[in-house]
Amino acid sequence: GDSVTQMEGPVTLSEEAFLTINCTYTATGYPSLFWYVQYPGEGLQLLLKATKADDKGSNKGFEATYRKETTSFHLEKGSVQVSDSAVYFCALSDNSGGYQKVTFGTGTKLQVIP
Amino acid sequence: DTAVSQTPKYLVTQMGNDKSIKCEQNLGHDTMYWYKQDSKKFLKIMFSYNNKELIINETVPNRFSPKSPDKAHLNLHINSLELGDSAVYFCASSLGQLNTEAFFGQGTRLTVV
Numbered sequence: 564g565d566s567v568t569q570m571e572g573p574v575t576l577s578e579e580a581f582l583t584i585n586c587t588y589t590a591t592g593y594p595s596l597f598w599y600v601q602y603p604g605e606g607l608q609l610l611l612k613a614t615k616a617d618d619k620g621s622n623k624g625f626e627a628t629y630r631k632e633t634t635s636f637h638l639e640k641g642s643v644q645v646s647d648s649a650v651y652f653c654a655l656s657d658n659s660g661g662y663q664k665v666t667f668g669t670g671t672k673l674q675v676i677p
Numbered sequence: 678d679t680a681v682s683q684t685p686k687y688l689v690t691q692m693g694n695d696k697s698i699k700c701e702q703n704l705g706h707d708t709m710y711w712y713k714q715d716s717k718k719f720l721k722i723m724f725s726y727n728n729k730e731l732i733i734n735e736t737v738p739n740r741f742s743p744k745s746p747d748k749a750h751l752n753l754h755i756n757s758l759e760l761g762d763s764a765v766y767f768c769a770s771s772l773g774q775l776n777t778e779a780f781f782g783q784g785t786r787l788t789v790v
Contacts, residue, residue, distance in 0.1 A: 595776040601718075606681075606767055606781035614776040650718050658775045662732045663708060664725070665771070665779055670718040 565590045569653050569668035576643055576675050584638040584651055584671045586627075592659030596620075596629050596636040599652040601670070607652060610638075643675045680704050683768050683782035690758055691790055697754045698785045700768030706780075708732075708773035709751040711743060714765040714784070726751055727773055758789045 570585040588594065595614040599607040611620030616631035625640045636653060653668040681702045690696050702709065710733075711723040725733035729745045740756040751768060765786050769779040 597778055599781075606783045607720075607769075607779075608781065609778040612776070612778060652720065656775055656777070662725070662727055663771060663773045663775060663777070664733060665710070665722070667712075667720040667722075670720065672718070 565594070565655060565657050565664065565666045567653050567655055567666055567668035569651075569671050572650075572670070572672040574671060574673050576673070578645055578675055578677050579642045580675075582638070582640040582643045582647075582673065584653075584673070586636045586638065586653035586668060588634050588636065588653070588655050590634075590655055590657050590659075592657050594655040594657045596627070597654040597656065597665075598625070598627055598636070598638050599654060599667075601650045601652065603649070610651070643673070645675045645677055648673055648675045681768055681770055681780050681782040683766075683785050685785060686783060687786050687788075689788045689790065692758055692760060694758050695754070695756045696758060696787070697752055698766055698768075698787075699750070699752045700782060701750050702768075702770040702780070703749065704770055704780060706770040706772055707748060708771050709745065709748075710769040710771075710779065711751065711753050712767040712769060714767060716764070720767070724751075724753075755787075758787075760789050763787055763789045 597612045598610040600610045611622040613620040613629035619628045724743045765784045768782040771779040
């Protein structure tokens, strides 16, 4: 079955540091890939997505590239801010079973300190 | 104009009780989901409905019963609540297509005492 593996957190960075959160996946079909962010006390919201190999998703300074050869979708940001502190989820969407199924990684908590 | 709304936001109840969580979406989506998030933030799908029909039913105790009266609503009823049911439950909806994202509600924090 489908699965998503993320690096374990928490990740603690100083403001303006470079961020990488690793994500790899296994899927039976040709999935779409997503990063979601969850701020404290809130639901998940879409951060960015990529729907085919070599696509780059970007939003709010975050980027991730769909790498089919390494089955990866690592999240990066050049300079993090305190307001980026949240839990980040990598996810894949697959419809090989005839319906959409979204599988999430375990989440990575990011803490940015001033 | 909340896209996906769940009620209640907090639910504290005793073991053995029966409770329901309601979910409504105004996005016109065909597909709705229930997810369970545990204390370590792990997010696990429980159910998925497409046009009021159950299409995903993961390994969930049959004390959990989803009900979809129409495309815009997906409620979750839980019988005989147990301590291990304590978690945050998220409702979500999507267009149900491969490259479309899911929209999440704010979550319902269930505490069983």
